[in-house]
Amino acid sequence: MQKRKPEKIASGMSKKMRSTREMKTNVPGVRHTHRLTMAQMISEEQHAQAAEQERREILTAQELAAENAWRDEADDYVGQDTTYEQEVLDGSRAADISHAGEAIDPKDADEELLEDLAAEYDYNAAFTKKRRRPDHRRRRDRTRKLVDAFNVQLGALTDAYMEWSSSTGLAASYMSFDDEDVANRIKVVVVDLFSCDLQHIPLRATDEFVASGLIRQGLFPCSTAVAAVAITTRALEVFRLAQLRCPRLGIQAWVRTMCDLHGAPPRPYLGVQFSVAFDVYLAVRAETARRVRVALGRNSPDWRLRNVCPCCTYKLEGEAKDWPFLFTCDGNDSAKRFARKTREQWDDEGNALPRESAERDDSRRAPGDYFIPRDVVDSWAVADEEELAKVHDEDEEKESGCSEKWQNMKDAHTVRAAAVYDETGIFAGLCRHGFVLALVDMVKSGELAKYAFALLAHVCKALGPEIVKLILGYDIGCRFYKMVMRHPRVSDLLQDREFLALVGSFHGTAHDRLCQTRNLPKYKENVGLEGFEGCETFFSESNALAARTRYSTAFHRWQSFVTWAEHKDRFQTYGQLSHTLVTKYRHALAVIAEAPVLARLMSGARLSLLTQEPEEETLQMEYYQALVNFYDASLWESRAQTERGAESATRRFETNRRHVYERESKCLEAVRYLEARLELVERWQPGDENWVQAQVLVGKRRYQLALDKLESLVAARLLELWKMNIPGTGYKLRKHIAKAMQARSKAVRTALANYNAAAAALESPRPPLEWETVVEYAFLAEFDLLRFSRRDVRSEPWAQGSGRAAMDLHFKIKRAKEEIEQLDVEIRRLYTYMRDEDAFLAHHARCLRDSHQPQLAHQVELYRQQHTRFNDEHRRRLEKLGREAGCTAVLKPGTAVSKERGVPTAAQTEETEMADAAHVEALHMAESEVEGVEDVDAEAVADSLELVLRMADDG
Template identity: 45%
Template sequence: MEGLVPCAPWSPTVSITLRVLEVYRVTHVRCPQLAIQPFVKSLCDMHGVPYKPYLCQQFSIAYDLYLDIRRQTDQLVMECLGRDSMWRLKHNCPACMYKFEGEEKLIFEMLTTMDGNDSLKRVLRRTKTANTDEDGEPTLGPSNERLDSRDASDGYFITREKVEEWAKTRLADALPMDVLMWGVFDETGIFLALCRHGFVLLLTDMLRSGELAKYPLAIVNELLTAFGLNLGAGYDVGCNFEATVANSELGNLAREMNMRCLVGAFHGHAHNRLCQLKFLATYVEGLGLEDLEGCERFFSRSNGLAKSCRYASCFHRQQEITTYIKHFDSFETYANLAKFLCANYQQALTILRTEPALLGWMEREGVESFEEFKEWLQEEKDYLLGLKNAPKEKVESLEMEYVQKLINLSTSETRYGVLAAEARRARSDDAAYAPGVGKAELARRHGKEKMERDLESVQELERKLDIVERWTTTSPRWLETVVQVKKRKYQLALDALELLIVERIFELTKMNQSQTGYKLRKHIAKALQARSKAVRNAIDRYNNAAILLNPPMPQLSWEQVVEYAFLADFDILRDTGAEVQSRPWTRPAYRLALDKYFRLQRAKEEIRRLNIEIRRVVTWIHDEDRLLRRKGRELRRSQGKSAEQAEADLNLAVQVRLYRERRGRFDDAHMRRFRVLAKTAGFTGSISPGRAVEVVQGIDEMEVDNEGNETGSESEEGVAGEGDDEDEGDDTRDTEVSRIRYRLSVLAVDGAREQGDEV
């Protein structure tokens, strides 16, 4: 019977309809938390039969077969279109990859982001063993999983063998199994690479380890091979990864390809200021308004797959991830592509409207040109480099310790004098029978012992420092060392304050994350209340230490500290000299203006990039639709074909049409958004299709006149042939309707621009 998928290869007794399997597939990728078991139980409830555990196994078998049929069908369609296994990687995102002739060259030809996530771990099934370790705990037995040669990667996964080529020294092999993720998991997560628009490029499994360098190295190698020059790769530790790439076998290739490692805007705020000046998105020329944090947004959704992957086989876990990614790319990322581009364009225009305010501030403050902002940034970078490269001093010198011991000795001597006086009063005739005599004498003895210990410490340091005459509070060396002690206390107070602020920021981030349970939210809230008191106390200690310096350092208030946007704002306070405090880039108002200037520059770059990306998408929509319609007509043409071949081609034509509709359903919405954007004041791009640099198969055989009419070596009737069915007429009408819509949209945009010019 047609439309049924059996649960066994021979003599099946149970079969499942294609419609039910498709309902589960679509529902599961939309709600990854829905696994097979609750879905099968729902079917049992609907059919009025009791649930049996074996039904899940039967459904899983049929579902695997159904997904395999879909994979093979997609492969036939791609072969029919002349698209090889690398086509998806090189064409998945039209905004990044579908270049047209005459487009402006960008500093970064393509922007990507990559990161690891440990939610999609998989438990490795092992045999039970009676052996125990030294502590009497049972040891892990060997794996008892069956070998499964099926492959569900669909070109997304980098093989384990390719990843291991970048593992020179595997720390994971040197550690005992129970140390690594408790020895329970085989795959401990995924490492993922996305383009800036959110399309998945590549991923690989992390095997019994965390984010080792071999995973991003393997991905970067594939990206450089596929995309070539001027690649920007965002990574939360991109600053360190740049050195890793330079010292690896990829170093020469990365330099030749002008590849640049970057740090995402969110993670960059937790890096030190010197790192930010080189890698933070705000200061990187050519990056635009891209935050390079797409992986975090992807993981927030894909984490729902954890339940389905945790106890699955290696094949089924890979199949779950691949099925989800394919659907996510087509029905989420591509569906929201125009929204992403238009929203970024509006954001950039909003930022550009702040330029007059910045110019007014510059005039009031006497800043002559924008070049001064660049000079300030370079001056700050040179200053921090100077601090980094300066010879390191001992945190605490013996002189500082000696002064502290003298202070302790003075304190203990004073304390002993008080305790001795109290003991003498207790032993007097008037107090002969007082009950506190024994306690006072005990306190005096303890005070004397403390004073003697402090004296021994002072004498020991005097021998080490060759001090003949003991320092006093008026000694020159005492005064010099006291200044160092004050600076040291100031630095410690500042470090403690910065640490508390970092913890507060991270806890607030975690508390506001989705999927954080109620109890955890309450726990974090209580911790923040306690942390707030600690921060206030740390501010008091900082202010007390800052006022003792000469010159005094700036005082901080609670409102100032909690509003720090960059952790690196603390770095300016670390220099106790008066010279750095007089530099413009150390003043809060000037630093704010500095960031506004670079934000303006990034907005202008974003406009230039979006003008290119929007036209790439329009060109892709235009060319892809024409190619797929033309291929459908060729497949439906029956002239010169055998009956068997004609029937096979007709079936394939249906799949080509479904392939066209899969993403094409969103094209009208994309064009509507672009038409609205084109009428917006400040839009400087074009929404007319260009000519693709990479000529698509079949498109180059058509000639396109200035009016957009297609003329080829054959007429529409000649191409159709006599054996075409009614779909041919539908395609022709759809093509004509699309052409009329496009002409009307161009006229509407031109009319709006003419009205704007007249105004």
């Protein structure tokens, strides 16, 4: 059994007012140590109580309530006779640690020792005759109480921050007021980047809270009411930007850096203080951003996703083609987070007890709309993903099942991870330009289908009916597409849209050849040269967050990912958007420039292939198989009739007889249909010449199908060996292909067994093929078995290196032309977006200033500066591209389909100003007429004035 820890001392003052203990000030880096007598301690306590009483008298009612809730002080227990000694003796309380470092057993302790302990640790009972009260506070709920206390003040804190932001900048650590505005001054330790000192901070009479009074001066407190330490906004902002640019930077490293600058030793509580102030700072910034969105009319739940990428979503009038919305998704298991649990405990028999959660109570959730809630994701869970992805098409059943090789996490690994981690990774969706669509937490599991379902549903719901074509790139797109088409909720969501799921170019190398030709972007129209591998780049950058979120709380993990993703979209992805477009454009032009090479390769090639079997032979074999099924069903019918007397009284017999009859009817219908197609007069019978010939054809067909299957797998294996060994193939791609070949070996063994069985059933049996012979093939020409196919495929153009290069180049050039067309549209969308966004934000900033909202106008102006700082660089890059040969992009703005960013023209503005002037003039005239009339009915005047104002508004 685990030893019980001694309870902590309830009174915070009694904990630090001990002889031989060190006394510390609140100033970080300043420490005074001395020994105090008991009388000095009592005097210090009385002075402290008097100062505390004086401080609490000047607090407002809201601040006093917030402080009491934050402290959660226990009520006095009057009338209790229990003492510290009695609680220790009766076993209801553990004694404190002795000087030897061991817990004192109450049975072995004498009363004199306990009295000495009481005199030293419980000095209130020894000197003030007050009984000790129990402490019912818990450390797990202190975060929730602190958060609740700040939430009550969030509105006032945001007002104070907006006032400070519009009055001064980061160049000034904090601002001061005139003496006539100061109602009180408090002592606060101000922590800045290069200084830390004790200052008397003034508070105005209009300050609703102490915290808001500090924030109005550029100082963020570390607690709600007891503002002993405050950190400057400048220090918090520098840390925020440094952490966004270097996600590995944590609070602990930053606080220690500041301690080095201040020449002070690092303390654990300094990190806690900075973390509290930083959380409040981010919360205030988030509330400020929300107010800006409300002022701009961008506070709808799906506004961000509907406007996530100007090149993808900002449609223009007159576009010749409705381009699909291209996006990609994938899961990453690097962003794990350890689950906080209680320590291990054992029962009396030595068995480990289940560990309970030790997460602190925290009601905060991920800011913004980047994360899809967990309950929404769980609603898309399916009972059996394998059943949902089951294939029923006869042609698709011939595949080797490449999608089944893709397993993000094995079951054994998932079970172990679920016992250690709470979140086992993150699932992300991005548009083709890299903007984040949504993030999903993978909770105690691997990469399940519900995460992709939730992401797809979220995108479809947000984009609305304007986007009618969706193309998703996923590493298991072949499998996921089948699941989407069979999922009832998702299929209903996509009933008015065209949806296609493809396999990324890099991940496609691990799929078999038939899957590649069906699902690789290279072979699909309206995709361009997009490789759908943007998630890999995103995860390579986001993995830097894993180091500091692995042991964090759930909220701080969400907060880290959201703030980083928002900063990446605004300052990295959008900042490099023109560079991305120019790079794609030049790559497409380079591919198109290889058209003469394709012409030379195609000049001597004769690309032909037997795509289907002769129709006459096919009908004869189908008729033979239908006759076999019909005679087999008739045999079952006759057998059932003979067994009727023995089982006529059972339901089973009647059910079987009905099934056999239905089967015979269906087989007879198929026989009659094929007889009409073949124009037969008499039906074939077993043993006839036609029957025997068809039987031989069926045997050969089964052999050919088994050979074709083995041929495709071996050819794919040889081509991948060739790809893995050619110069220029990277290390990661080599490892990827090697793993895929290991997984495909099982499919080759199965196809080899089917081939040997079909070869043995031939009229002239062929020798069996051994596994060792197949794996020794290094070139396609060595595959001697291919000469037994309908045609020797070794002489086909596609089997030659030049033929394969010609086919590959043909599809690349075709996709490159589509890429040029799409980039022309996206470049003009970006040009139009930059013009409309700048004009829209400038217009709203002027309107807010005219409506006497300077603080909100200042925040909108900051928002505008952040969104337009890269526009000049975008125009410079695109204009440079326009001067290159082959560029067909239109480098001037168009007209957007959406009128959301519409700004009144100069004529409309002048007309509005004239209407406002007429409105004011009518108001003055009505007032002057009322002043010249005596004893006028007030209601009649009000009605007349309202009528005049309404007429002015209509004008």
